[in-house]
Amino acid sequence: MEAGTCDNAAAGAPFVEKSSGHGDSSGGSDEEKRTMQRAAAAGVVECGSRMKRLFGFEREDLSSWHRLVCLLNRPADPASLGIFRFLFGMVMAIDITQERGLSHLDYKYLDGAPVCRFPLLNFLQPLPLDYMYLVYVVMFFGAIGIMLGCFYRLACLMFISTYWYVFFLDKTTWNNHSYLYGLIGFQLTIMDANRYWSIDGLRSPKKRNAQVPLWNYTLLRSQVCIFIVYFIAGIKKLDADWVEGYSMSYLAHHWLFDPFRMILPNEMVSLLVVHGGGLCLDLSAGYLLFFDATRPYGIFFVSYFHCMNSQLFNIGMFSYTMLATSPLFCYPDWPRRFFAHFPCFLRPVTVFV
Structure with a gap:
């Protein structure tokens, strides 16, 4: 019995201890599980917050088509879009008189002048000269209407219909930035860019400062600024002639590169600065502009790049158009914060704000 008792006790002791230990272990395991779950949840929140800080949206916003549509229709401040609309309309009004040819229309559409369709x-043919002047006047007033945000939709239609007609009349005048102007004009037609700094906003209080869907910014940032202009231009520069520094070696002799020639020979300026710098900038510019931490550097290098291009090449208003797109990557309310620093006696200047 004692032995049995002892055996039972001995047998029971480990059992009780094991049971107790197992209970403690189970309790500890449950506690550990709860701790791990809380840590995982905190990690998800932290990760989500980090992702939102970097990209402006959460991972869950891309988990389904419905969430993506909700994200793209999220309300955003119209201020930055309104400033871009104003600048684009102003640049296009200048471009119409220059590169589009309003200042020399009689020479451009001479009877019998060779054309390439x-x-x-x-089937597209130029109208008689008097009517071509009318076409250009409609296009010019369309650009002015876009700039002022006056009868905005009508102004956009006036601009893009006449612009594309003139664009398709002559293939020899085709270039990338001329195509880009028409594309931006079409995109502005379907956007609500007249909610800020616009005459339409003064005429209609419902439109003034009304928020716009986020896709208005997304479309311009991604399609125009990253893929079409910068990134695809960078991919095109990956050919052997550009990478090895032969495509535009003559540019190294331009006075704009005098500071670089103080420390590098012409051959290295051509290879490293002209070709290497242009390639790296085109491939990275969109991404530098996208993130908050790198945006100041991106704006600096992109602005420097386009200011140089305006002096190096005869490309009309393209450089200034691209300078106008850079602030689109900033927070949408940056114009309000900028104008808030104006002194009181200059506040009437910001009557549209």
């Missing part, structure tokens, strides 16, 4: 668009 676009494929499948051979």
Whole structure:
């Protein structure tokens, strides 16, 4: 019995201890699980917060089509879009008189002047000269209407309809930035860019400062500023002639590169600055502009790049148009914060704000 008792006790002791230990372990395991769950939840929140700080949205916003649509329709401040609309309209009004040819229209559409038509668009013919002046006047007033935000939709239609007509009349005048102007004009037509700094906003209190969907900014930032202009231009520069420094070696002799020639020979200026710098900037500019931490550097290098291009090449208003797109990557309310620093006696200047 004692032995049995002892055996039972001995057998029971480990059992009780094991049971107790198992209970403690189970309790500890449950506690550990709860702790791990809380840590995981905190990690998800931290990760989500970090992602939102970097990209402006949470990972869950991309988890389904419905969430993505909700994200793209999230209300955003119209201020930055309104400033871009104003600048784009102003630049286009200047471009119409210069690169579009309003100042020399009689020479551009002389009877019998050789032309090269676009494929499948051979049926397009220029109107008589008097009517071509009318077409350009409509396009010019459309650009002015976009700039002022006055009868905005009508102004956009006036601009893009006449712009694309003139664009498709002559293939020899085609270039990338001319195509870009028409594309931006079309995009502005479907956007609500007249909610800030616009005459339409003064005429209609419902439109003034009304928020716009986030996709208005997303479309311009991604399609125009990253892929079409910068990133694709960088990919095109990956050919052997550009990478090895032969495409534009003559640019190294321009006075703009005098500071670089103080420390580098012409050959290295051409290879490293002209070709290497242009390649790296085009491939990285969109991403530098996208993130808060790198945006100041991106704006600096992009602005320097376009200011140089305005002096190096005869490309009309393209450099200034691209300078106008850079602030689109900043927070949408940056104009309000900027104008808030104006002294009181200058506040009437910001009557549209």
